[in-house]
Amino acid sequence: MRFGFILKISGLILLRSWRATVVLAFMVVSAVASLVFLSSLAVGTNDAMIRNSTELFSGHIIGTDIPRKGDARLLAMAGVERVLIRRQRQFLLWKEDALEPVLLVGIDPVQEREGTALSKKTVRGRYVEAGEEALYLSQDTARRLQVDVGNEVSLGSRLGVPLKTFQVVGIYHTGISHLDQGQAFCPMDAFPGEEGFISTAVFLKPGTSIDNIVAQYRKILPSATFTPWMEFMPDLKQLIDLDDMCMAIVLTLVFSIVSVGISCAFLIFTLKNLREHGIMKAMGVLPIHTASLLVTQIGLLTVSAAAFGTLLGILAVSLFAHTGIDLSDFTSHNQYFVVSGVIYPRLTGTALFAPPLLAVSFGSMAAVWPALYVIRKNPAEILRSV
Amino acid sequence: MVSVQDVSKQYTSGRGRVTALAEISFSVQSGQGIILAGKSGSGKTTLLNCIGTLERPDSGSILCNGRDICALSARERALFRRQEVGFVFQAGNLLPWLTVAENLQFPLELNAIRGKMQRKRIEELLTHFGLGGYEKAMPAELSGGESQRIAFARAIAHSPSLLLADEPTASLDSANGRQLIELMFSLCRSQHTTLFIATHDQELLEMTDEIIYLKDGRMRQSL
Numbered sequence: 276m277r278f279g280f281i282l283k284i285s286g287l288i289l290l291r292s293w294r295a296t297v298v299l300a301f302m303v304v305s306a307v308a309s310l311v312f313l314s315s316l317a318v319g320t321n322d323a324m325i326r327n328s329t330e331l332f333s334g335h336i337i338g339t340d341i342p343r344k345g346d347a348r349l350l351a352m353a354g355v356e357r358v359l360i361r362r363q364r365q366f367l368l369w370k371e372d373a374l375e376p377v378l379l380v381g382i383d384p385v386q387e388r389e390g391t392a393l394s395k396k397t398v399r400g401r402y403v404e405a406g407e408e409a410l411y412l413s414q415d416t417a418r419r420l421q422v423d424v425g426n427e428v429s430l431g432s433r434l435g436v437p438l439k440t441f442q443v444v445g446i447y448h449t450g451i452s453h454l455d456q457g458q459a460f461c462p463m464d465a466f467p468g469e470e471g472f473i474s475t476a477v478f479l480k481p482g483t484s485i486d487n488i489v490a491q492y493r494k495i496l497p498s499a500t501f502t503p504w505m506e507f508m509p510d511l512k513q514l515i516d517l518d519d520m521c522m523a524i525v526l527t528l529v530f531s532i533v534s535v536g537i538s539c540a541f542l543i544f545t546l547k548n549l550r551e552h553g554i555m556k557a558m559g560v561l562p563i564h565t566a567s568l569l570v571t572q573i574g575l576l577t578v579s580a581a582a583f584g585t586l587l588g589i590l591a592v593s594l595f596a597h598t599g600i601d602l603s604d605f606t607s608h609n610q611y612f613v614v615s616g617v618i619y620p621r622l623t624g625t626a627l628f629a630p631p632l633l634a635v636s637f638g639s640m641a642a643v644w645p646a647l648y649v650i651r652k653n654p655a656e657i658l659r660s661v
Numbered sequence: 662m663v664s665v666q667d668v669s670k671q672y673t674s675g676r677g678r679v680t681a682l683a684e685i686s687f688s689v690q691s692g693q694g695i696i697l698a699g700k701s702g703s704g705k706t707t708l709l710n711c712i713g714t715l716e717r718p719d720s721g722s723i724l725c726n727g728r729d730i731c732a733l734s735a736r737e738r739a740l741f742r743r744q745e746v747g748f749v750f751q752a753g754n755l756l757p758w759l760t761v762a763e764n765l766q767f768p769l770e771l772n773a774i775r776g777k778m779q780r781k782r783i784e785e786l787l788t789h790f791g792l793g794g795y796e797k798a799m800p801a802e803l804s805g806g807e808s809q810r811i812a813f814a815r816a817i818a819h820s821p822s823l824l825l826a827d828e829p830t831a832s833l834d835s836a837n838g839r840q841l842i843e844l845m846f847s848l849c850r851s852q853h854t855t856l857f858i859a860t861h862d863q864e865l866l867e868m869t870d871e872i873i874y875l876k877d878g879r880m881r882q883s884l
Contacts, residue, residue: 280770284759291758291799551756557715559743559771561736655715658750659706 276564285571288548295544296576299537303580303638304587306533307630310526311588314626316600317522319618321515322481326615328511329504332393332454334359334476335485337507338492339500341473349495350475354483357390359383362463364471367435370428373420377459379430381466390478393447393454400424400445403462410441411460414448430467438467477501481621526633534637538644541573545645552649553657566646570639577638581631588630592620663712663823663855664688668721670707670878681707682718682878691726691822694846694856698866699875705859706827708875712857713746713825714738725823743771747816747854749826749845754812755800761787762796765815772819786814790844806837813845817854824849826858835864842868 289296329335334357341347347360362381367374384403388394394402403409410428412420422428422443431437441461449455477492479485485503492501505512545552552565560568599617606616670682682704689695697705710716712723714730722729730741742748747768755764765783769775774782787793790810800808809829816824826845830838842858842865849856858865866872874881 276771287763288758551758554748554750554754554756555767556739557713557742557748558768559739559741559746561739653716655710658715 276560276567278567281564281567281571282575285568285575288572289575292544295547299540299544299576300580300583302533302536302540303577303634304584306529307581307584307634308587308591310529310630310633311585311622311626312591312620314522314526314629315588315592315620315622316618317518318623318626319600319620321518322621323615323618324511324515325504328508330390330392330478331396331449331451332391332476333504333507334390335479335504336475336477336489336492337502338475338477338496339472339502341475341496341499343473346496346499347473347475350477350492352488352491354480354488355477356480357386357478359386359390359476359478360463361474361476362466362471363474364466365433366438366467367431367433368416368420368428368459369431370420370422370426373422375416375419375457376433377416377457379466380458380460381463381471382460383463391476393449393460396447396449397445398448400443402445403460404444405462406464407444407462408439408441408465409444409461411445411447412443413455413458414446415455416457416459417443417446439465441465482623523629526629530630530633530637533634534641537573537577537638538641541569541641542645542648545569545649549649549652549657553652553654556652556654557658562650565649566642569646569649570642573638573642574635577635577641581634581638584634585627585631589622589627592622595620596622662688662691662724662726664724665708665712666722666724668708668711668718668723670704670711670716670718680878682711685721685875685878685880687873687880689855689857691855692850692853694849694869694871695858696866696869696872697857697859697875698861698872699881700861702877703875704878705861705875707878709825709827709857709859712823713748714741743768744819745822747819747821747824749809749812749816749824749829751828752805752808752832755803755808755815757800759800760796761792761798761800761803761811764800764811765818768815768819774819782818786818790814805832806834806841809833809837809841810844813841817848817852820852820854822854824854824856826856828860828862829858830860830862830865838862839864839868 338347338350347358350358360383363378366377366379368377369375384405388402398414403411412422417423420428424443424446426443427440428443429437430439430441477488479488489501489503556565596619599619601617603616665688666686668682668685672679672681685708697708699705707716711718714733717731722731725745730738733741756767759767762783765786766779769779769782787795790813792807792810795807803811809832824845830841833841845856845858846869
């Protein structure tokens with residue numbers, strides 16, 4: 276029996292038993308569409324977590340030991356949304372008897388405000404502005420120095436040589452220890468002296484390969500150090516990996532359940548047509564062809580239903596991809612949602628292809644039970660009993 | 662030629678061991694039409710199934726053109742049925758999802774009769790059975806008589822050497838039933854196909870002298 280004929284008969288059975296086909300296909304379509312959307316939502320959730328963590332201050336890639344300030348401009352390339360240049364150096368801050376070592380970071384206030392969310396973490400006062408001799412201090416440092424907005428503090432070298440006086444214009448609190456302890460920010464043009472390490476915060480466009488960009492940077496500036504967010508935020512990386520694993524388990528579980536459903540429904544469908552299978556066996560259809568017929572039927576059904584489900588899933592993702600799903604009302608109590616509580620579902624290769632591929636492979640497995648049932652039955656037994 | 666020698670078959674059912682066939686022996690020449698007569702449960706269908714290799718007898722042998730079909734493997738039996746046997750059952754013979762033409766195409770495809778030859782054979786069968794124009798009709802749209810004629814046409818489409826019909830007139834009125842049996846006898850004679858019809862319809866018994874009577878699995882009257 277030619278495969279083309281098996282394919283034709285399978286297609287005709289599905290087409291001319293369209294009610295049963297629609298019911299069976301509905302299960303697959305709804306499962307695939309939901310899971311394409313859920314997978315994209317999971318990607319969007321991870322993106323939101325990364326965005327909330329990296330857009331606070333660090334960016335996706337931190338570049339340190341940049342030889343010259345001008346070199347940082349080489350880092351702007353395809354896939355890179357923004358490169359923020361910073362200068363940093365250890366100093367001492369004091370007011371009266373209180374003395375505190377700080378890492379002073381010189382920034383471009385306009386660009387930082389556009390690209391990071393640190394300014395949104397102001398608890399008193401305001402963010403620094405270009406051209407002013409002002410400091411933006413962490414709440415913890417301000418408390419230790421016993422200063423508040425409007426006070427003046429002295430800045431000196433680590434040996435205690437006074438260099439400059441700054442006015443505290445704002446106090447912030449992020450809840451993230453490395454930003455809250457021993458950090459102070461001033462406009463780049465107020466940064467004392469020409470010394471200080473140049474660092475960069477690189478922000479990538481969505482979907483850009485971070486490894487690829489880091490590799491290119493290492494070629495352009497071999498003496499500099501580039502650290503992707505996964506290395507300086509390993510806890511977030513772990514969380515996202517676990518999230519991906521959970522999603523894979525959800526996908527497998529859902530399709531196992533769906534395939535059992537398909538198998539049961541298809542067995543009922545096969546039992547309904549058992550006499551016809553008996554007649555075909557009596558006509559000399561071999562067991563391998565009976566199995567092929569049933570597997571092809573389920574295969575055709577799941578492939579077409581999975582394709583339709585994927586299209587529906589893509590449609591659902593595209594509906595929310597630009598507007599996003601605003602969960603701000605549920606996330607506002609969490610101080611770490613500094614950037615936004617909006618999740619933008621995003622399709623990736625895995626989100627797009629894993630659900631339909633799983634549907635087709637589990638669907639094919641669902642054909643095994645009905646096929647074995649029919650193959651094992653003697654045609655005479657079938658024709659006598661039905 | 663079909664030669665049935667000492668064929669016996671027993672079933673285990675809720676009533677214990679039931680003898681379906683007991684030492685059945687007879688021979689039939691090619692092109693001969695035989696009626697297997699007897700009441701319900703007499704063993705007609707079991708004998709038909711054994712000749713058609715749907716069932717294997719417990720003992721005895723069945724030779725078809727000198728070949729012992731009881732000794733064949735499951736695959737060989739399926740291939741034997743495909744090439745050498747045509748079946749017509751009581752009712753619901755046709756594959757409901759296929760049109761009349763597709764039903765006729767099925768045994769031809771199984772026997773690798775394709776293309777022009779296949780189309781010609783389908784056309785020939787439809788014309789011969791007076792069902793020209795029914796190619797695209799679905800089985801559900803046919804009357805009982807039309808349906809059985811198509812089933813018969815499908816059974817002989819690949820020119821088998823054996824045609825086995827189990828109560829083919831059970832779902833038909835007597836006129837249609839008679840017409841179908843006459844058609845079967847005449848076609849089988851012209852194509853040298855050995856025909857076995859199992860029936861308990863008394864009217865049909867008057868149509869031939871070549872009858873094997875069965876009662877409780879035993880032959881009561883031989884040819």
